[in-house]
Amino acid sequence: xxxxxxxxxxxxxxxxxxxxxxRQVRTDGLERALYGRxxxxxxxxxxxxxxxxxxxxxxxxxxxxxGHGRPFVARGSGTGLAGGAVPLxxxxxxxxxxxxxxxxxxxxxxxxxxxxGILNLDLSHQVAAHGLHxxxxxxxxxxxxxxGNVANNSGGPHCLxxxxxxxxxxAVEVVLPDGSTVMLGGVTAEPSxxxxxxxxxxxxxxLGIATRVAVRLTPNPPTVRxxxxxxxxxxxxxxxxxxxxxxxxxxxxxxxMDRRAVEVVEAFAHAGYPTDAxxxxxVEVDGLGPGVQEAVDRIAEVARxxxxxxxxxxxxxxxxxxxxxxxxxxxxxxxxxxxxxYLHDTVVPRAALTRVLRRVYEIADNHGLKVINVFHAGxxxxxxILSYDSRISGMTEKVHRAGREIVEASLDAGxxxxxxxxxxxxxxxxxxxxxxxxxxxxxxxxxxxxxxxRLSNPDKxxxxxxxxxxxGWSAGTRAGEGAWV
Amino acid sequence: MGLRPHPPELEEFxxxxxxxxxxxxxxxxxxxxxxxxxxxxxxxxSAPVGVVTxxxxxxxxxxxxxxxxxxxxxHLADGGQMVPLDPESPASTVGGVLxxxxxxxxxxxxxxxxxxxLEITYVNSEGKLIRAGGPTVKNVSGFDLCRLLVGSLGTLGxxxxxxxxxxxxxxxxxxxxxxxxxVELLSGLYRPVSILWxxxxxxxxxxxxxADVEYQADRFDLTPVAGPPEVPREGRQSVRASQVADLQGHxxxxxxxxxxxxxxxxxxxxxxxxALHRAVKARLDPTGRLNPGREVVV
Numbered sequence: 001x002x003x004x005x006x007x008x009x010x011x012x013x014x015x016x017x018x019x020x021x022x023r024q025v026r027t028d029g030l031e032r033a034l035y036g037r038x039x040x041x042x043x044x045x046x047x048x049x050x051x052x053x054x055x056x057x058x059x060x061x062x063x064x065x066x067g068h069g070r071p072f073v074a075r076g077s078g079t080g081l082a083g084g085a086v087p088l089x090x091x092x093x094x095x096x097x098x099x100x101x102x103x104x105x106x107x108x109x110x111x112x113x114x115x116x117g118i119l120n121l122d123l124s125h126q127v128a129a130h131g132l133h134x135x136x137x138x139x140x141x142x143x144x145x146x147x148g149n150v151a152n153n154s155g156g157p158h159c160l161x162x163x164x165x166x167x168x169x170x171a172v173e174v175v176l177p178d179g180s181t182v183m184l185g186g187v188t189a190e191p192s193x194x195x196x197x198x199x200x201x202x203x204x205x206x207l208g209i210a211t212r213v214a215v216r217l218t219p220n221p222p223t224v225r226x227x228x229x230x231x232x233x234x235x236x237x238x239x240x241x242x243x244x245x246x247x248x249x250x251x252x253x254x255x256x257m258d259r260r261a262v263e264v265v266e267a268f269a270h271a272g273y274p275t276d277a278x279x280x281x282x283v284e285v286d287g288l289g290p291g292v293q294e295a296v297d298r299i300a301e302v303a304r305x306x307x308x309x310x311x312x313x314x315x316x317x318x319x320x321x322x323x324x325x326x327x328x329x330x331x332x333x334x335x336x337x338x339x340x341x342y343l344h345d346t347v348v349p350r351a352a353l354t355r356v357l358r359r360v361y362e363i364a365d366n367h368g369l370k371v372i373n374v375f376h377a378g379x380x381x382x383x384x385i386l387s388y389d390s391r392i393s394g395m396t397e398k399v400h401r402a403g404r405e406i407v408e409a410s411l412d413a414g415x416x417x418x419x420x421x422x423x424x425x426x427x428x429x430x431x432x433x434x435x436x437x438x439x440x441x442x443x444x445x446x447x448x449x450x451x452x453x454r455l456s457n458p459d460k461x462x463x464x465x466x467x468x469x470x471x472g473w474s475a476g477t478r479a480g481e482g483a484w485v
Numbered sequence: 486m487g488l489r490p491h492p493p494e495l496e497e498f499x500x501x502x503x504x505x506x507x508x509x510x511x512x513x514x515x516x517x518x519x520x521x522x523x524x525x526x527x528x529x530x531s532a533p534v535g536v537v538t539x540x541x542x543x544x545x546x547x548x549x550x551x552x553x554x555x556x557x558x559x560h561l562a563d564g565g566q567m568v569p570l571d572p573e574s575p576a577s578t579v580g581g582v583l584x585x586x587x588x589x590x591x592x593x594x595x596x597x598x599x600x601x602x603l604e605i606t607y608v609n610s611e612g613k614l615i616r617a618g619g620p621t622v623k624n625v626s627g628f629d630l631c632r633l634l635v636g637s638l639g640t641l642g643x644x645x646x647x648x649x650x651x652x653x654x655x656x657x658x659x660x661x662x663x664x665x666x667x668v669e670l671l672s673g674l675y676r677p678v679s680i681l682w683x684x685x686x687x688x689x690x691x692x693x694x695x696a697d698v699e700y701q702a703d704r705f706d707l708t709p710v711a712g713p714p715e716v717p718r719e720g721r722q723s724v725r726a727s728q729v730a731d732l733q734g735h736x737x738x739x740x741x742x743x744x745x746x747x748x749x750x751x752x753x754x755x756x757x758x759x760a761l762h763r764a765v766k767a768r769l770d771p772t773g774r775l776n777p778g779r780e781v782v783v
Contacts, residue, residue: 003750027615085717100514106725106726106727107726108489108668108672108726108730109610109725109726109727109743110673110726110741111726152625153629155623155625159623161727163596163600164623164625166600166629166632167597167600169594170723176761181760182669182757182758183757183758184757184758186757187725188724188742188743188754189723189724189726189739189742189744190587190721190723190724190744190780191723191754191756191757191780192753192754192755192756192783193638193756193757193758193759193762193781193783194633194637194641194762194765194766194781194782195586195599195632195635196633196634196758196762197632197762197764198629198631198632198633198635199628199629199630201629201632202625202628202629203628203629219672219675219676221675222675242542245542245544246541246542248566248653248654249653250652250653276673287675287676287693287697288675288694288697288700288701289700290694290696290697290699290700291693291696291697293694294694295694347619347621347622347623347624348621349540349620349621350541350542350543351542351543376623379621379622380543380621381621381623407622411570414620414621414752415596415619415621416619416620416621416623416624416626417619417622418624418625418626419624419628420625421622421625422621422625423625423627427626431626431627433488433563434488434619434626434627435488435616435626435627436488436616438613438615439615439616439617439627440608440627442609442615442617442630443617443627443628443630445768445769446628446630446633446765446768446769447628448768449761449764449765449768450761451515461627461628462627
């Protein structure tokens with residue numbers, strides 16, 4: 001860990017306080033501890049926390065912080081699951097939660113300018129009157145910030161049809177690590193230059209801090225139908241997923257839950273899921289009335305050829321909401337199993353879904369761990385969740401070993417490290433499993449253009465460089481109602 | 486377990502590019518003067534050719550960059566799928582379309598071509614094969630160098646092979662004409678694939694389930710026509726989607742997208758923060774050996 005002396009900390013605090021005011025700079029132990037972790041199982045301690053109110057305060061905070069040679073970490077709502085917002089090397093946390101305004105809506109152009117702290121679902125609510133919404137919908141959408149979505153290139157159930165965050169970001173105003181401000185991308189159709197906007201999205205705070213974002217808004221579909229399909233055999237559920245895609249249908253969402261997931265979810269959310277099924281699929285189709293009805297019929301047909309037990313189509317909006325309530329609260333329900341959980345995020349080819357799922361059960365059994373699976377089956381995005389009790393000695397280490405084996409099994413099947421949670425700290429040291437030294441050196445070169453001194457969220461994504469001894473595994477991620485996937 | 490090795494065809498391409506001296510890359514040469522002329526006397530190479538694997542169940546295709554788009558389209562159609570790269574010319578190659586980074590006239594419906602790219606293997610300025618992105622339809626593993634490469638005109642690296650996201654071939658694909666205000670069409674129609682406006686009338690492309698296309702055509706009183714209008718190729722402007730209604734002169738505008746096609750040459754807009762863009766080029770190609778003379782930053 002970088003050691004900073006009391007005098008150095010005082011000098012930095014004084015400069016920030018003078019520039020931003022005392023209310024914007026937090027140094028007390030409790031607040032530093034709170035901002036030392038996100039929703040992952042990792043934590044560290046920031047030297048202080050800055051809560052800027054606008055872009056100019058972000059720029060000032062970055063300029064002063066890096067002027068002191070000190071790293072900084074941008075933070076939205078702290079819902080990240082890969083440790084991306086954990087402040088290493090005594091970094092200053094710059095939290096954008098106060099910058100949460102919707103600045104401008106262009107209804108004809110279907111775009112909006114927002115500040116990074118605006119919450120994902122708040123944005124959709126605020127543009128709902130125009131018949132528009134922001135399409136990426138991570139399960140944490142009630143609390144996660146748009147800036148965090150940009151940093152992690154977030155997904156969500158509806159990204160199957162609508163694409164992930166990058167496809168919905170037009171421009172980003174960024175404060176670079178030297179404190180200067182640049183605009184990446186633009187709201188016209190073809191801004192000139194390299195697509196630095198695309199590079200910035202998903203860079204997990206290592207290139208700078210977004211202070212304004214232009215987002216694409218999507219028209220609300222006129223008709224939405226949601227189906228619940230349940231199966232006696234997981235293989236039949238997976239075959240239905242592949243069958244739907246092979247039939248040329250692209251549902252708005254295609255989610256799967258295994259038996260253990262259904263049991264805990266139903267006991268918690270009372271969504272009306274059949275608890276004796278081995279697998280449950282939640283399928284949503286949207287669009288125009290005639291096409292939607294046709295798609296619903298064809299999906300039911302595919303399911304029937306794969307021995308579906310029941311096909312339930314939500315009769316009204318209330319029933320539809322109930323079906324989604326189960327899915328979106330799945331991880332709150334996990335609290336019923338054990339006090340802690342560790343959630344994984346990998347993607348595998350759809351054809352390998354059942355094979356990798358079986359391997360996940362095997363891995364969990366071998367380590368004597370409980371695992372449930374609730375995931376974005378349509379795009380092969382697995383979310384195995386291991387529940388455990390961190391108070392039992394050796395348990396946390398066991399969970400992390402199992403996690404690595406799950407990552408390896410996914411890559412073996414032709415998959416990738418992360419579908420939507422990012423690399424952060426959690427998977428940084430796995431990057432070599434997917435990329436060669438040359439690949440990683442190239443990524444690092446690009447990063448160094450923006451941040452030559454490596455002060456913007458240091459030691460994330462790319463392995464190597466300065467080792468950080470100050471990040472520790474925390475006791476675990478407490479399962480509860482505020483848990484998402 | 487281990488990294489997938491690069492196939493020999495890609496290794497050979499990397500050797501061909503080499504690590505020293507100026508080198509250019511040519512695809513179908515349909516936009517060969519875009520961003521400036523390749524410095525005279527520069528030797529040029531071409532990317533490997535061929536569709537490697539199309540997996541309809543995964544909705545992905547792995548294809549070599551030198552493959553003509555028409556060949557890819559034929560190959561995918563056999564599996565009931567497509568990749569809407571939609572180049573202007575039949576000579577265009579997959580790698581060429583991506584390096585130019587311009588979407589076709591179906592961008593309103595299918596998004597920008599960059600959003601179709603899942604993985605890119607390219608040769609960097611050191612002559613090394615670099616892989617970025619991943620082969621699955623969803624992936625956030627590391628920096629998104631794929632998007633950096635799309636639209637880079639081969640100035641940061643030469644694309645060798647890509648994995649693209651496929652779409653199902655629509656049940657029907659039909660062009661219509663309408664005299665209705667284009668902005669009204671845009672807000673009224675649900676997910677039109679293209680609206681091309683010439684200042685007087687609009688050509689509308691609807692794709693998808695036959696029942697949906699009929700339903701919308703009836704509702705908006707659209708007249709069936711054989712195909713899209715003649716699109717001028719000389720100039721290409723980029724405006725905010727909401728400014729299309731105010732355009733003057735002779736043009737065909739992509740409503741809801743903001744690309745305006747003109748029959749007179751137009752200058753590209755100046756690049757925002759050009760120094761940062763130039764620094765990316767300088768860092769990835771310090772000697773300026775890749776496609777010298779061609780310039781992305783304005």
